[in-house]
Amino acid sequence: MLRAEQTTPRRPRFARRATLRRSLRLLGSFRFEQSDPAVFYGGVAADTADLVSDFYRDLTGDSLRGAIVLDVGGGPGYFADEFGRAGARYLPVEPDPSEMHAAGLRVAGAVRGSGMALPFRDDAVEVCISSNVAEHVPHPWVMAGEMLRVTKPGGLMVFSYTVWHGPFGGHETGPWHYLGGEYAARRYRRKHGREPKNRFGRSLFAVRAAEGLRWARETPDDIRILAVFPRYHPHWAWWVVHVPVLRELLVSNLVVVATKRPRSAYGESTPPDATQRGARFGFAPW
Numbered sequence: 001m002l003r004a005e006q007t008t009p010r011r012p013r014f015a016r017r018a019t020l021r022r023s024l025r026l027l028g029s030f031r032f033e034q035s036d037p038a039v040f041y042g043g044v045a046a047d048t049a050d051l052v053s054d055f056y057r058d059l060t061g062d063s064l065r066g067a068i069v070l071d072v073g074g075g076p077g078y079f080a081d082e083f084g085r086a087g088a089r090y091l092p093v094e095p096d097p098s099e100m101h102a103a104g105l106r107v108a109g110a111v112r113g114s115g116m117a118l119p120f121r122d123d124a125v126e127v128c129i130s131s132n133v134a135e136h137v138p139h140p141w142v143m144a145g146e147m148l149r150v151t152k153p154g155g156l157m158v159f160s161y162t163v164w165h166g167p168f169g170g171h172e173t174g175p176w177h178y179l180g181g182e183y184a185a186r187r188y189r190r191k192h193g194r195e196p197k198n199r200f201g202r203s204l205f206a207v208r209a210a211e212g213l214r215w216a217r218e219t220p221d222d223i224r225i226l227a228v229f230p231r232y233h234p235h236w237a238w239w240v241v242h243v244p245v246l247r248e249l250l251v252s253n254l255v256v257v258a259t260k261r262p263r264s265a266y267g268e269s270t271p272p273d274a275t276q277r278g279a280r281f282g283f284a285p286w
């Protein structure tokens with residue numbers, strides 16, 4: 001049984017892990033994405049499992065042991081081993097069968113479906129995450145709403161995406177995306193004789209950091225935003241999310257962490273107290 005909001009500290013536990021050393025380690029692994037995906041994805045998977053475990057512990061006081069972690073757009077299931085190690089029941093949902101089979105992994109219970117219409121009932125899972133998926137869907141905030149819908153009251157939702165004007169926004173078509181996504185896609189085709197895998201307007205969309213912040217601000221009252229921060233930055237640089245324009249260029253990957261308030265015995269969500277309301281709109285001053 002989830003016991004949300006009992007033990008949430010003002011500063012998330014994960015901030016202690018977000019050191020400069022970690023940022024450099026993750027940055028260093030990016031160059032292996034194509035040549036040695038196991039190195040790249042292994043590192044990111046371990047880091048993601050730590051991130052989710054830390055926020056879950058802040059929220060509930062518990063480890064992930066026995067919790068269902070629904071990974072929306074989980075691809076081949078690179079995160080399965082790390083969440084398994086943490087004791088979670090990892091469940092990827094992915095619309096593209098070729099992505100599902102891309103790495104030859106076999107994840108029991110993998111589900112085929114879209115994040116914009118999740119094939120799960122309301123309040124189904126303790127944890128719902130998506131990592132680097134929102135920029136690949138035409139309606140990312142519909143997906144975010146779906147993720148909250150399937151998360152149990154008191155459960156955790158983690159939504160992390162690549163910011164369009166950041167250094168990785170254009171994916172393989174970057175840095176030309178700074179001159180426009182359509183231009184970058186056409187240029188890639190001219191140069192390589194084929195369409196990029198991540199084609200602007202079809203499988204790659206311009207999602208800005210400001211949109212994530214606006215979505216967080218506008219969530220209904222039964223949602224509490226626990227944190228908004230740049231995923232790969234050291235904690236002392238997290239303030240960049242609060243600076244318009246700069247955040248679009250420097251955040252690179254924005255994480256929004258939210259929870260759905262537990263309901264009373266009468267089915268109403270418990271009202272926020274004054275401090276929680278402050279955290280909800282100010283995203284806490286870390």
Ligand SMILES: C[S@@+](CC[C@H](N)C(=O)[O-])C[C@H]1O[C@@H](n2cnc3c(N)ncnc32)[C@H](O)[C@@H]1O
Pocket residue numbers: 072073074075076078093094095096099113114115116130131132133136137
């Ligand atoms: C860059 S990969 C991210 C994979 C993994 N989550 C990670 O962080 O390594 C983007 C994934 O989003 C998936 N995707 C695309 N459209 C989607 C949708 N409508 N719903 C859920 N996932 C989608 C793609 O098939 C792909 O597997």
